[in-house]
Amino acid sequence: MIPYGRQNISEDDITAVVEVLRSDWLTQGPGIASFERAIATCCQAEHAVAVSNATAALHIACMSLEVGPGDLVWTSPNTFVATANCARYCGADVDFVDIDPETLNISVARLAEKLATAQNAGRLPKVVIPVHFSGRSCDMQAIAALGKQYGFRIIEDASHAVGAEYQGVPVGACQYSDIVVFSFHPVKIITTGEGGMLLTNDTALAKRLVRLRTHGIAQSAGELVSTPQGPWEYQQIELGYNYRMTNLQAALGVSQLERLPQFIARRRELVRQYHVLLADLPVILPLASEESAWHLYPIRVPAERRFEVFSKLRAADIWVQVHYIPVHTQPYYRNLGFNWGDFPEAERYFSEAFSLPLFYDLTDEEQRSVVRLLREALS
Template sequence: MIPYGRQDISDDDIAAVEAVLRSDFLTQGPAVPRFEAAIMAETGAGYALAVNSATSALHIACMALDLGPGDWLWTVPNTFVASSNCGIYCGAEVDFVDIDPATYVMCPKALEAKLVQAEAAGKLPKVLIPVHFAGQSADMAAIGALARRYGVRVIEDASHAIGARYQGAPVGNCAHSDICVFSFHPVKIVTTAEGGVATTNDAGLAQRMDLHRSHGVTRDPALLQGESAGGWYYEQVALGYNYRMTEMQAALGVSQMTRLTQFVARRNALAARYDDLLAGLPLTRPAQHPDSYSAYHLYPVQVEDRARVFAYLRENGIGVNVHYIPVHTQPFYRARGFDWGDFPASEGYYNRAISIPLYAGLTEADQDRVVAVLAEALNG
């Protein structure tokens, strides 16, 4: 089986994790700050907070922005459920903005129309979460300008996009957002096994996320409300969670980040090769916005008779997948009032979408096999 995605683990990665296992710290040691420094060096952001998953990063980002009951969070339907669930965790209401049918990311025109309606109804969102689907950045200049006009805070869900660029600058620099979140799940560009990072340029937001990831507990003299009784003294000054990243995860991340540029370049080369190999087949290839340099977490194509094509590929050893079933059609969200037909661009994309194999270790021979089997499926 050729999987749709997989990690790339080197001997150096294994040695980095082994070194931690032989060290004095398995948690709350020096590896996590080193990983955060690597993320800041890559993105140019002023702060980076490592946690145990991108879902946790989204949650603490929402908490840092004071999202709560009575507030609204908007995201896109074409994403994993974590992008919207983080709003529910905070007691907020959730709504969606449809995607651009060409690029599969949040459509600025749809966003503007929805903001106009929401302002008239007195229901503007407090937080907006555009998702950089498949590794391609949303049009953050347009989205950021709209957010500033309407007083909306922005969290970029860049779970697919470490190493990507937008208008020549690294995704994660927060030029058009308050906070940006990355994922390091094994099928992502680089991995920490499980893990996430939130970047920001705002010292206050960084401080709040730091508290929320570790029980709301601090030893920082500037935050203590009582007088320190000694070196053992700490205080809980906020409600937080145990979202810390382990030293083993961080050490793996530090090692993996040394190959980020290599990974992204390889994915782009494979994507370009797919573009050529698939040019004559009856399918839609993923379009790229001229302002974007994708990290190519996924290579989604659109085909007719998706169920038959999907089954044929799986039966013939091609481990395809589908990203994503629109969030608003999930039973949990349908119970909250959403239904099929609410966001036609996202639904139209989903009904024809298949993610074919793409990862740094994919060989050209394997890629040729994927294309050959896909051509058989499409030609009946």
């Protein structure tokens, strides 16, 4: 079987984790701070806060920006449900902005139109969460300009985009956002098994994120509300969660991060080869980009043939996958009032798309087999 994504674990990765297993620090330990510093340096950000997964990161990102009941959060319908759910965890309402048919990211034009309408209705979003689908950054400069005009905060869901760039700067630098979120799930660019990271250039936000990931507890003198009775004292300042990353995960992350340029280079090479190998087939290829991290390689076929072609590839052990079912069409969100037809570009893309295998260990021979079987399925 050739899956759509797969982690690469080296002997150095294994050694790094085994060293932690032989140490005194399995859960919380110095490796977490090392991983945070390494990610912050890599992305040119001031602060990085490691958490248990990207969903947890999105949740406390919303909390840190004071999202709550009565607030409104907008995001893309072309994403995993967690991007919308994080606002619902905070009691906020969610709405969506349709995608650009070429980039498959949130459409800046549709966003501008919707903001103008929302301003007239007196119901602007408190936070907008652009999603860097497949590893390609959204047009963050344009979104940030709208944020300044209409007064909303910005969380970048960069779960697909570790190692990507935007305008020559690493995604994660927070040039045009308050917070950036990464995922380290095994099918992502680098992995910690499960795990996530928040990046920000706001020191106050970073301190609150650290507190929220650990039950809302503070121990440093500047955060305590009363004089401590001794060095043992901790104080719960607010309601937080146990969203901490383990030292084991952090050790794997540090080791994986050392190979990030290698991972990105191979993915980009495979994408260039796909573009050549698929050029004569009746499929729509993803827009070329030398700045994308290329977490996914989604192609589009005629909607009436998608199920047939998908099924033939699966039967041939090419484990293609659909990314994503539009969030607003999920039963939970339909119960909130959304319907098929609300965001036609996202729905059109979904009806035609599936992702071909793309991962570091995919060989040239395996890639040619994928293309050959796709060609047969389409014939």
